[in-house]
Amino acid sequence: MMALKEEYSLDIDEIVHMRKIFKNLDSMRKQRKNCDLIINVEGKQIHANRDILCAASDYFNAMFSHDTTEKENGIVEMQGVSYIALQKCVNFIYTGKLSTCENGCEELLYAAALLQLVDVCDKIQPFLVSTLDCKSFFAIRKIGEKFSLPELTARCDNFAIDNLQSVAGNEHFAELDYEYVSHLLRSSAAIADSKLSIGLKWMNYNPKERDAYLMEMVSLIDMSKISRAYCRQLAESEPLCKRSAEFMTKIVLALTAPEEPVVADREEHSVQEFISSHDSLILFHEDTIRTYILDDKRLKRQEFSSPVRSEVFSTCVFGNDVYAVLWNSTQIYALNTESWKWRQLSDSNRYHDAYLQCVAHDGKIYVGGENQLQRFDIALDEWQTVDLDSTVCNLSSLVVYKNRLYIIGGLIEEFGIRAVSSCFLDLLLWEKELQLCIARHSSSATVFNDRIYVAGGESFFDETIETVALYNFEMYDDRTKTWTELPQMLNPRTDFRLLVVNQKLCAVGCGTGRSCIDVFDPEEGKWSDHPNKLIRDISIAGMATVSFHAGVR
Template structure:
């Protein structure tokens, strides 16, 4: 990276309309010719009407030029200030060579910046309100940004009134490189305000919350007597409830800095209760530490689906909540729509579905470690419109359509034995149901029995191998998305036989009752739904005339949906799954 550059200002513009018969040469814009001529006059001390003095340096200038480039001089020369009548104006606390560079810029639009002078020039241009130079200095500093200096640069640009976007860009850089930043001496010597701003960010890129906790404790230990008063505030920004129980007990609970302060012990007790009483977790809590950071929620896989009325895809895309971006992943071996998708041992399984001609019994498995799909044992029955849930280290495929009738049969896949076996039948035949797992039990919602759309909900208890009927959906629907947040199971979109739906309802397991929440921004039949952290992502579907590639996010804290970056491919009746980081 270059450590200096000559930076041109924005002085280009329309050329003079004069013509010439001389040999062609690069044309200098008329206004720049004028400025260069005025600069020559200034260099010869001709027609100057003011002298700026900084220390032993005197700089003859023209008031009109200074006022045109600097709000500071505009105010000085156009108001009844003493300086407006002085022939020599003293500029205090500014090196002469820095002032000279800035006045040269006023006449030429050029200034040389390097690592040795950029801080002086930025400070001086901020004082004199020469905004173009401020912007050039900020751009130069951004090019020098690295993990060893980003926090210092942030402090400096904030002190010199740089645009908020610059500060935001530096924050984003520091968050994306937090692991390296936190290991540097600049972090350890940084202010409590800088540390707080960093560790409170939802966009902090970390593998786990342990990294954040460790960084805070290491910062305190650099000067414990002086800094320990900041620990309760900083620890409140660490998402202690997201730490494992073993880490809380073995690391946090035994840390003397934590044990010595009641406020810190209260935060630790709060995190312990989060683990001990999972049924009392409130997904609508506005307190940030009860919600995981974007970088730790996992990666969403959108698998297969129907792109259009004629096209079924084998493609796969993955979504990062931190980046709000979709990227193409390795495609399946077989084209599939109306499939079920589940995750076992960090691997994605694509189950059954339809290739447009046949109902499928085949099952594929994607291993992120090898980046390959491979076949595993097929189901005993072909199933399109199948619902899939992972229960106790095994995967269950419920219902579906075999080409002749809707099914009430359920199969269980044991990945260790690579074997499917039958479990108890559901009481109701159904294709296109929604499936979820909560507290070791399998829930199946709605669907279509071949004649009507269903609101019936069943729950499977593996301990007694039996299905039980529980309160029905508020509205019959098939082609739905289902996902679990806290102790609530959400059901979104689908089709009720009359229209495609945008409505969303949830079953509160604690009360065994249904409630509605804000509808999605778009009706989505054949929608895929999953939880990322404490939020929901609705992916694809069909809204009537169009197959959708859009996605939207539900925030239970605000009870609202917002649009996310769209997929590259339209997908209806696809499958989604999340692999944890």
């Protein structure tokens, strides 16, 4: 008897071997060679090999493990499933490759779940999450509920909570039930005005059946935080509210209650504690948010990651929210400074070019640039175009002072201008005001101690030289109706922000390459360079710099 000899393993790549075999099997299948199974679906046929389908799918394995009609005649009739989705699943079994589009995900997920292709189901969920936006949210959430996918459903819920205003702007928002809408309102960090507006919007889709939810929905919202302007608007023009005596009583109480500052929670090491006792300077970068407590001698910093990615955007503050209007875009976001969560609001119906400015007042945001002016109603989540008449609003500064919107300076052709125009916000009728001392564009303006301050920008001093950044600083006193030149800034600045921080004026950011802060003390009447160098070495995302006092509406 011949002795057994030792065997040696040959160096053959089994993955390459299996890939070659399945490639040949797939080619034979497509040519309908040696196929022993036909799947009839939606009047079309899919040819395959039953052993291969049984090895890949528990559905087919169970079917052909018993004496069934399908096992006997080799024909499977499938109802309620898409031919395209089923074909994709069979192709995946043979090739390991799969592709889909957003609109085909539900049908593909149904087919994969039916065939018990776990790998396919697991890959579809992250794809759906990656396509989640304010339009796709409704369809994706239905898929999560239909196929009992708790992780996908939770991701949809978190998205809706963080982007409630934009989700509520979709027509399918009306199809949500009260339990889910109340969950969103209870969980959202949106301001009280927005929450109430969203709840009323949902009810007004079907007021006869939904008005019974009014007071229950109101109980989810802190009525003490509803702005007086929105209270007046509801009392005057919202039929749903006017029909409820109980609601109108709450409105009267809100309008007559004394306004008190909101006291921040004293949770140790919380963000709110960090900024509650001082004005805070918030600087936005490409992917981070930095808050600074600023005074003459010290500078504390706390940093947070930011999901909003933009090289430049303009900002303003209303309530506890910072609003960011993106340049070269139609988008606007809100950052809640209690939860530090972003939410996307309704897109503008006009494209925002670069170098725009914005200002918030009485629940509305005014956005100006490229000789366009728009007004965004925070509570209603709606945009409106404001007629400028002949007023120039191009690289101009915007401020609100004594219920008037001021457009200051600007650019005509290549030259800065001294023009100042204003209008009452209730009437939006424009009037010419006293001109600036210095012609300028790309400057910054703010209101402090009942005066308007304007600083920096660019201008020509004569037509033979190039435009230059300005040191110039001036003030408008409404009592004397005059502009007065004040001591110049220490650094020339353009495309920056002039902010009120702890009873002083701070010039932050600069288009001339320096990011240091110049501080103006109105009592001393002079500028100083902030001594702390922490802020010198940062790169600010354009005009995205704001100042506010936490908790003050």
